[in-house]
Amino acid sequence: xxxxxxxxxxxxxxxxxxxxxxxxxxxxxxxxxxxxxxxxxxxxxxxxxxxxxxxxxxxxxxxxxxxxxxxxxxxxxxxxxxxxxxxxxxxxxxxxxxxxxxxxxxxxxxxxxxxxxxxxxxxxxxxxxxxxxxxxxxxxxxxxxxxxxxxxxxxxxxxxxxxxxxxxxxxxxxxxxxxxxxxxxxxxxxxxxxxxxxxxxxxxxxxxxxxxxxxxxxxxxxxxxxxxxxxxxxxxxxxxxxxxxxxxxxxxxxxxxxxxxxxxxxxxxxxxxxxxxxxxxxxxxxxxxxxxxxxxxxxxxxxxxxxxxxxxxxxxxxxxxxxxxxxxxxxxxxxxxxxxxxxxxxxxxxx
Amino acid sequence: xxxxxxxxxxxxxxxxxxxxxxxxxxxxxxxxxxxxxxxxxxxxxxxxxxxxxxxxxxxxxxxxxxxxxxxxxxxxxxxxxxxxxxxxxxxxxxxxxxxxxxxxxxxxxxx
Numbered sequence: 001x002x003x004x005x006x007x008x009x010x011x012x013x014x015x016x017x018x019x020x021x022x023x024x025x026x027x028x029x030x031x032x033x034x035x036x037x038x039x040x041x042x043x044x045x046x047x048x049x050x051x052x053x054x055x056x057x058x059x060x061x062x063x064x065x066x067x068x069x070x071x072x073x074x075x076x077x078x079x080x081x082x083x084x085x086x087x088x089x090x091x092x093x094x095x096x097x098x099x100x101x102x103x104x105x106x107x108x109x110x111x112x113x114x115x116x117x118x119x120x121x122x123x124x125x126x127x128x129x130x131x132x133x134x135x136x137x138x139x140x141x142x143x144x145x146x147x148x149x150x151x152x153x154x155x156x157x158x159x160x161x162x163x164x165x166x167x168x169x170x171x172x173x174x175x176x177x178x179x180x181x182x183x184x185x186x187x188x189x190x191x192x193x194x195x196x197x198x199x200x201x202x203x204x205x206x207x208x209x210x211x212x213x214x215x216x217x218x219x220x221x222x223x224x225x226x227x228x229x230x231x232x233x234x235x236x237x238x239x240x241x242x243x244x245x246x247x248x249x250x251x252x253x254x255x256x257x258x259x260x261x262x263x264x265x266x267x268x269x270x271x272x273x274x275x276x277x278x279x280x281x282x283x284x285x286x287x288x289x290x291x292x293x294x295x296x297x298x299x300x301x302x303x304x305x306x307x308x309x310x311x312x313x314x315x316x317x318x319x320x321x322x323x324x325x326x327x328x329x330x331x332x333x334x335x336x337x338x339x340x341x342x343x344x345x346x347x348x349x350x351x
Numbered sequence: 352x353x354x355x356x357x358x359x360x361x362x363x364x365x366x367x368x369x370x371x372x373x374x375x376x377x378x379x380x381x382x383x384x385x386x387x388x389x390x391x392x393x394x395x396x397x398x399x400x401x402x403x404x405x406x407x408x409x410x411x412x413x414x415x416x417x418x419x420x421x422x423x424x425x426x427x428x429x430x431x432x433x434x435x436x437x438x439x440x441x442x443x444x445x446x447x448x449x450x451x452x453x454x455x456x457x458x459x460x461x462x
Contacts, residue, residue, distance in 0.1 A: 218424045219424075268363075
């Protein structure tokens with residue numbers, strides 16, 4: 001079981017340069033597999049460019065109460081990176097200046113940020129239609145000060161998207177740590193009690209499924225039906241939608257792939273499952289990702305690989321939508337994760 | 352170089368069988384894909400049947416393919432192992448039931 005972040009363990013893969021080196025060499029340099037840029041050319045697809053900006057995804061910090069084996073953020077209790085209130089103000093400025101419809105708060109566990117509630121309340125005062133919080137569920141029970149989160153979410157009409165790798169204990173605990181499953185079930189019940197996930201309520205509670213190993217997710221709709229049936233039958237739990245997300249070969253999941261000798265096969269299955277139709281709808285075309293220090297990225301995955309936007313504007317303080325929209329989206333071989341099969345995004349499949 | 356009959360990478364070349372006979376190869380894959388579509392049986396049930404049969408016919412390619420398929424469909428290891436036992440039970444039962452033939456022959460030939 002993982003107990004420390006790669007960074008705290010001084011693991012060589014905590015270096016983004018090393019990760020990018022692995023993703024660009026080996027099977028991708030000896031002619032075994034095409035690089036992502038080449039496959040776009042082979043399918044006569046244009047280089048990825050931003051469409052209308054609809055989602056601002058803000059990563060408020062990498063601290064988390066969990067240390068999940070697959071985490072692409074390398075989050076954990078030992079990660080201290082945290083967004084300043086000044087940078088949060090810059091995010092609010094962007095929301096006031098643009099027609100962004102959705103703000104998507106992520107981490108780490110975003111709720112652990114000391115200014116989290118202030119930030120959400122301030123966002124509510126803007127014209128943003130939707131506030132998403134990516135909650136790991138167990139945070140609600142982690143400390144007394146978080147017990148009131150369901151009510152806080154409800155008051156601010158927050159859309160909750162929560163990770164639950166499986167509807168059974170065994171697989172969930174193997175991926176996310178001992179006891180995570182039963183705590184997640186308790187947290188889901190609390191959210192249901194607050195009105196979340198009910199068919200007659202507009203309080204949206206979605207779950208995220210990601211495979212517990214070196215394989216791709218199955219059909220999203222079938223998995224959603226399985227989750228709904230099992231959670232209802234076993235625990236009387238309701239939720240709205242299930243998003244099936246492919247694990248991307250970054251950080252701890254990359255470390256796992258290499259250590260378990262699954263890396264080459266996994267990358268081959270991602271490349272084999274390349275779906276040109278998924279390219280048009282990848283999330284980097286309508287999303288901008290903000291790091292805790294205000295730096296800008298095409299997506300949360302590029303953020304974790306430190307692949308900054310290819311634009312003269314790289315930081316929130318200089319935000320200029322027109323200039324940013326003219327950029328080309330930066331890609332590497334991890335992008336195959338978002339274009340495999342039915343595609344994958346923070347909102348599940350894309351085709 | 353060590354000579355081996357089964358190479359896991361060969362599974363990826365399965366589709367190449369159409370190269371030498373496109374008509375029959377394509378017919379086979381069309382049939383195969385239709386068989387595994389949702390019907391009176393769910394895709395989940397079909398995957399478990401395929402896994403059991405893979406063991407009975409002892410096809411290493413099929414075992415890998417349908418273990419992976421089961422994982423993707425959220426099939427649990429306990430379900431997979433039960434399916435393998437179903438296949439094994441039929442296979443061993445098919446051997447054992449021939450014991451009746453042996454008994455028939457024995458009885459006929461014995462005084």
